[in-house]
Amino acid sequence: MGVGRSPVATAGNEAMADPIARHATDGSPPARAARRPGREAGGPARAMVGFTLIELMITLVVLAILVAIAYPSYRSRVMASRRSDAQVLLEKAAADEERFYTLYNTYTDVITPPTGCAGSACGLAYPGTASPEGYYDLSVKPGSTGAIASSYVLTAAPTAKGGQDQDVCGSLTLDSAGQRGFTGSGGTLGSCW
Numbered sequence: 001m002g003v004g005r006s007p008v009a010t011a012g013n014e015a016m017a018d019p020i021a022r023h024a025t026d027g028s029p030p031a032r033a034a035r036r037p038g039r040e041a042g043g044p045a046r047a048m049v050g051f052t053l054i055e056l057m058i059t060l061v062v063l064a065i066l067v068a069i070a071y072p073s074y075r076s077r078v079m080a081s082r083r084s085d086a087q088v089l090l091e092k093a094a095a096d097e098e099r100f101y102t103l104y105n106t107y108t109d110v111i112t113p114p115t116g117c118a119g120s121a122c123g124l125a126y127p128g129t130a131s132p133e134g135y136y137d138l139s140v141k142p143g144s145t146g147a148i149a150s151s152y153v154l155t156a157a158p159t160a161k162g163g164q165d166q167d168v169c170g171s172l173t174l175d176s177a178g179q180r181g182f183t184g185s186g187g188t189l190g191s192c193w
Helices: 019-025 053-104 161-166
Strands: 136-142 152-158 172-175 180-182
Touching (some): 053 136, 053 152, 053 161, 053 172
Antiparallel strands (some): 136 152
């Protein structure tokens, strides 16, 4: 046999012949060569595909840490964005109080009108005390002068809807002099308003 030549199957050298070709010529079905799973005939072994249990556990731990860090930040941003609901409510109520004062020369602490009211007795005539999105409730009380006729303080108190009552700013306030405030202990005027 020369260099670079492959052995040729002969009648006396059948062990070297391809078993599939050998059986195919005698009419019998070709025999399947026993192969290991994941291995090509004559090729290198392929690596196993998939994840180990330890890799999955490490991934879950990393994911849990990310969630533990991100969720509180997400919640505080959501609560901060909902404060705009209170701000809209207070600004609208303040404008309506000033309009009421122009008409009747007094402020009012009536938010929703009583049945059968007329004129100043109807107050601001809101259909309810809830803010547009329902995260705050409006209330009115006399301001710095102690009389509702000459001053007022509007308060938007957070409701339990969406957990807004857990907001660090608490209730937001706006008075007849345009002074803004909040009742919570965890924020600043700039961050709450």
